Amino acid sequence: MAITSRLTSTQGKSRSTGVPGHAFVALAALSVALVPAFVFAPGPLASSMSDGGFGDQRHLIGSFSESFVGYWSSGDRNFSPGLERVVDYWVHYHVVKAVIAATLLAVLTAFGVLLWKAFVRAGGFGAARRAAIASAGAAATALGLISLAAVMANIQGAIAPLSSLLSMLPMHSSRGALADTLGQVRRHLADYPNAGNRTPPAVEVMVGDFSRYHLVIAVAAPMVAVVLIGLSVVSWRRFARTEASDRRARRIFRSFGLLWALLSLTFIVLAVANVSTAADPAPALLAFFTGGW
Known part of the structure; x- marks a missing residue:
């Protein structure tokens, strides 16, 4: 390695x-x-x-x-x-x-x-x-x-x-x-949830499981984003406290400050996308089955 x-x-x-x-x-x-x-x-x-x-x-x-x-x-x-x-x-x-x-x-x-x-x-x-x-x-x-x-x-x-x-x-x-x-x-996903009692139980199970699948990221991504924001703040503080003569350390702290901030934004976007899918999973699940997801 x-x-x-x-x-x-x-x-x-x-x-x-x-x-x-x-x-x-x-x-x-x-x-x-x-x-x-x-x-x-x-x-x-x-x-x-x-x-x-x-x-x-x-x-x-x-x-x-x-x-x-x-x-x-x-x-x-x-x-x-x-x-x-x-x-x-x-x-x-x-x-x-x-x-x-x-x-x-x-x-x-x-x-x-x-x-x-x-x-x-x-x-x-x-x-x-x-x-x-x-x-x-x-x-x-x-x-x-x-x-x-x-x-x-x-x-x-x-x-x-x-x-x-x-x-x-x-x-x-x-x-x-x-x-x-x-x-x-x-066909049943295309009619969901308007089919009412005609919806097969398996479709309801799949829709519920698909919602949980995205809910995991909807919950985990903001938690990761908070940690990354904290790391970014710490990095920028270390950057500010480091003497200008120590260019190597300042470069490292600045780079990580930017990296963690950008990654936190990525996880926030990921959370938002998964929240919307978890709230209404059927269209995304249909797109998955039709190859459009």
Whole structure:
């Protein structure tokens, strides 16, 4: 991993930056270990915690498509046993991914703080070593933001697993039971909620789950925005208190002040968009089923 290679060049002089070298090594090792764990561990762990797993994504898609058709045909509000098995697995899958992503976010946050502190104090290093620390810090920051997005996305999947699974349906199936089912779903969603008692229970379940899916982000995004605004304020205060002669530190604080402010605006926009969808999910769900979302 790039962070690890850049770390090696800074470890020897870590004491001059006031940061223990073993902290760099431990956090870098954890980062490197958690990235593949995020990719490969959720499937086996979810299988061990649920009624059974699925060999690969193709098997999962096939099982979900078949069980979705069966659920729709049943006319029941409650999930069929086949769909319940898939949904239960999917909940555990996302819980595992969310935990790993949250752990990775914490590790990368600590790692990034150490790296940027080291960069600010790296006056005794040459230009190449300072560039290596800055590059590693930028990589840790970027990966941390990706981890944050992964945490939010997987919380969505755990709270609203049916909506998360719907993205796996082959929406453009042209024939067979699945194509017939998807056509019926589209027709009923187009009439929702005006059809009244003629609305199949499965449509109500999907609309409610889709609303929860977007409500998760509608709640989480403002919380993240508040944290980012706080970080921006702290960064600008540190910038104002830093002496003009310390250009490296001022540049770092100013950059992070701008970054956190811009990201907070992004999350505010994300929250507004998801609030509107959560309040009226049926049109967006119909657009999803027709391929326009």
